[in-house]
Amino acid sequence: MIIANRAIARLLITTAMAAAALPAFAQDAAPAAAEDGGEIIVTATRRADTLQNTPAAVAAFTAATIQSAGIERPADFIALTSNVNLVQTQNAGNAFVIIRGITQARNSEPSVAVIVDGIQQVNPAQFNQELFDIEQIEVLKGPQGGLWGRNAIGGAIVIRSKAPTDEFSGKMTAGIDNGFGYYVRGNLSGPVAENLKFRLAGSWYDTDGFIQNTFLNEKADPIKDLNLRGNLLWTPEPGFELDLRVAYSNLQTQALYFNIVNDVNDTSLPVRVNNRGQNDREIWNAAVKVRYEGDFGAIQNVTSYDRLTEVLTGDAFNFLPIEESLFFQFFGFDLNQSQFLEVDAWSNELRYESPTSWPVELTLGTYMVGTNRFISTGNMVDTGAGVFPVFREPRLTGNNPQFSFLADGQRNFAWAVFANASWKITDQLRLDGSLRYDRDTRRNTTLTPTAFLPNVPGFPQGVTGEVRRRQFQSWQPKFTLSYKPVDNVTLYGGWSRGFRSGGFNQTGVGSVASGNGIVGVSDIFQPEVAETWEVGVKTQTDDRLLTFNAAAFTTRTENSYFFVFLAANSTQNLGNVPLAQIKGFEADLTLRPMQGLDLNVGLGFTDSNIKSFPDATRIGNELPLISRYTLNAGINYTRPITDTLDLNWRVDYNRIGRTWWDVENSTSRNPVDLVNMRLGVSSKRFSVTAFSQNLFNEIYNAEFSPGGFVFKARPRRYGIEASFNF
Template sequence: MKSLGTLSRLLAGSALLLASGALAQTTTTPAAPTATDDTEILVTALRRSESLQNVPASITAFTSKTIEAAGIVRPADFIGLTPNVNLVQTQNAGSSFVIIRGITQARNSEPSVAVVVDGVQQVNAAQFNQELVDIEQIEVLKGPQGALYGRNAIGGAIIITSKAPTDELAGKITAGVDNGFGYFARANLSGPIAENVKFRIAGTWYDTDGFIPNTFLNEDADPFKEFNLRGNLLWQATPELTVDLRGAVSLLRTQAFYYNIVSDVNDVSLPVRVNNAGINDRDLYNATLRIQHDSDIGTFTSTTSYDKVTEILTGDGFNFLPIPESLLFQFFGFDINQSQYLDVSAWSQEFRYASPADKPLQVIVGAYGIGTQRYISTGNLIDTGNGVTPIYRTPSTNPLNPQQTFLADSQDNFAWALFGNAIWKLNDQLRVDASLRYDRDARENTTLTPANFLPNVPGFPPGVTGQVRKRTFDAWQPKLTLTWKPADNVTLFGGWSRGFRSGGFNQTGVGGVAASNGIVGVNDIFEAEIAETFEIGLKTQTADRLLTFNASAFTTKSENSYFFVFLAANSTQNLGNVPETRIKGFEVDATLRPLPGLDLIAGFGYTDSEIKRFPGPGVVGNQAPLISRYTLNLTGNYRRPLTETLDLTARVDYRRTGRTWFDVENSTSRDPIDLVDTRLGVAGRNWSLTGFASNLFNIKYNAEFSPGGFVFKARPRRYGVEASFNF
């Protein structure tokens, strides 16, 4: 792993970036506009369109120009540019954990952040890691936002807005290749189809052999195929009435469970050597209907949405080595592999009223409801060298792959909420934002595990097929912010907010299994998490917008935060609760445009956590899992005319992620990681040709360490070239 100093010298040799020594760094504001974007950035994260520099909140915003310049096509791309925000990608496509200001996530948990795509909140964390198709703007709002976005907005909110249909026929095609060897294509088409009716359709395809070798099978462990399609039909029925219909599908095919087992997360010496390539197939579907009516008294909006998520995983089991070398085979004469299946369907409905935005007092009130059906099964099978049988709802009957363990549960959940928020502009200098939301989440879990597979531990109630468990989680989520503008280009704000994340059910009987194996904090039910945050912030920029500086500081008390435990005894992934954690930190950022066409951006975020209460000894005082001590971002973005019709484009992004802890015991911590991404190209009036590289210096590191020594390799260097044509 290269040191920070070495990487800095390499960056300097790359030419663009580190003239930014005079800059402070960015954690609370926008990824700066690109060189050709000197207009004011408007954001909608607080439910109304406002200037980014005036809005009293810590928001990082990415405009369409920034998205194009930075090559943002997946969530990891923009999260890597956002201070104090991390993404852990591990195990399978649906296991991607967002960590914002120390609020973490784990497998099978509720999200740590509300992800809102075109006004509709994603219903399951397995939806997050997918290609970003035809995006206009991305906003990352930090700190508890439950008052605005409801349960699961405990760490913040990510607002993703697609490009709107156009009045004239227009489109774009992008195609490229990478060193996978892979190829990809992205395209969109938009325009009118009838009077007052417009459409937009966009799709992507990516196919690569992979980047991480499996030396046992002599093939890559991470081949990847993904197809995405999104469509939008917009009907302006009357000047006041708009009908917006959207649909999306995402189909992904890759592999999972290619772990190594080590004691130190920094150990990257072992190659992947699983004898089962396995599968990871994920299908996502969404349909949304939004009806909006504008009038002199305000705007009324109805949003109806349906989502379907299915994901099947198969692969090697512990300890992820070929059969003769596996630990189980050596001790018991057999090896195992595994299968997991997730099936979620949900509908949601929101009604909202917003008063006119040009009044000193602005009000939004509404109601929200979501019904969710969820099924999950997990299990181990005897590995006889004949592959893995995908297991959906019933145990394997394949004599070449007999079932060893099997657990299955279904959930029938219904949550509803009432909410309201107000903005009161007392005068040109003073403003009060107040929000309040009540969420109630009723959950019902039915045990579907056949009796012969139920774990029954002496001293604990026996599991019963058909057993129904019910719990209701509810909370009031208030938010209050005071804003003072002592000058036109200076915004000071401070506030308090409370966030709530629902609890839920581990699979039947794991509490007894955990206790019998000496693991504390894990029960059949995990409790809801509550986080309370105090924050102060500053935003300022020069009148010509050539220099922007922002800063914020926060302190958070979290009760019942999640942590992850894998129980090898019944091959289950479970959540436990940390009774109390204290998190504190700060963020600073700056953007400078020293020359026409050159943007220099810097950002720094610091997070310190401490476990204050825990049922087991030796944990109090430790760092909370998955939290990195700091993030450092430096960016240089340059666009310069070469001729009257040809521009040079260049960009370098550097990110340093500080020391990271992964379990409550702090048994190991990952050393800081330094990554560099670059893009260099030429652009004409309606075309561009760009070379790109992510993880330019091919830094080897593990994306995650989980209890038991499981480490999952991060993707090494990826590079390639792409061409785009607009029409």
């Protein structure tokens, strides 16, 4: 009866959303415009323009949408965007963005450029953080390297936090949830002195977790998460701006609570690891932006420094209590594992922007980034005394002595030059073009002690201190022609080329992979290049009652990444698919039938096909991590209760279509249906909101990786929160 009632309730909610209209949310986020009562201004083409006039597939989430949808983490806005998915697995730093079939994998360069307050994130392990005090989020689809820089092979995610204010103001939000958790978020902003303003913001989340470990009789996913951000803005004279930002994040949770199954749809096994595990991640960031605008245009320089450390420990294959583990059955002892990652990075971007009054608007610039990265991985003998982090040296004595150990240091330096131009040929016809050249020099030093280096007969023996160097480079052009036959219709089409640098797997994995019969994996993974053709249409009625946007694309990708775990030395590695073809489309419709009511639906479809692979039996398969389609639908309703009090109700539905996970297509996940709901009351000064994520408690695996590893997705979360503005 409970199952039947749940199914009926789900059917009622989703039917109401679909029947109300055939609307949309994702591609251009028109509901945000309706909520704000005006046009959304975006910077997708590196200049401010209305969302509907921008000749690109863009999802935009304003502060009003962020609040009404309860967007707290990247997964929240990605779930509202067609043809974009997020896979969260293993540990905090592993969250993969899949956008229009361009995928990401462990230890790889990201599939999208992530720009926060004008500063590009260098390390993909930074992406999965708490979102707080955010003004706007833009998701751009398709290669964007010429516009948004490094790793924008699949698109770009542009996040802008709220700016310092001229008057003192602030906001506090506090809530509790069913993980027996609580959270607090807040901000404070105002003037310090003449022409000097500040903003402070932070968040804290503490929960016992949601996924039960039946062996330890406790939750497997507790979280303690602290985030702080400070901003000083100095404007001593008109046109001059100096913006200083610092940020800190400290996350403590657990990791590596896998199950081993043959079918990704098998969710029957509980988590039964005998080790609690550890996943501690700390991030520091400091950045300064200097901008000067005059009659000549604008010059801007942004310098940033990041430091990230992450350590994780936990059980190893096959993630069962010691005496039940496969390793114990064969050898009489079990294993656990540890990984340590430390990354220091700096970057600098200098750009010139011409006046907007020029017939052809120009942007010219340079970019540099330097990275110093250390990673160690290994297995230890599980003596039942718990797990111990291993940092730069193997653990040779005491509890949990080292069984295997690999360590590498990487020093990378990349630079780029870029140019963008926009030519308004007529009032109706416009040509946008961009060109970027990237050169990435990478050096990998083997830091593994000789005794732990793989030694596979017939393959070269690794050497401690060995230095490998590679250079990767590419041009990234992009051209878009747009035409407005009437004011509320924009037609556009174009071609673009995206680039993502190659890099190093840990030393010796190529020989280990070959020794285990795995093809496509070596000590080096090659750079990926994707070429995309795209056409689109954007329409809207004069009163913004109805908005319809659609785009179709085809992408040819060379050296797409795929992931391989080598149990023999406990390493996570990348291989390349030499050639693949990806085709798809998005169609999004939004309707506002009455004041306060927004209805939306978005559909995204992606079809991939492996065209070339060392093992010919893989040709014709789907690329890993790609979902056949995404379906988004939502209702946002606001109704006055009194002169000062409003009722707010929002329901969002997200269906993730069939998903493939490896080049073998050994298993595929059935479609997943997720519903989030928020109900509350608000005034200009306060709000109280009840919420539920994964309302109907859909149980599914968030990821399947080669070897049968599955990682459980979070079940239903619900709670209540209150906010107060001052």
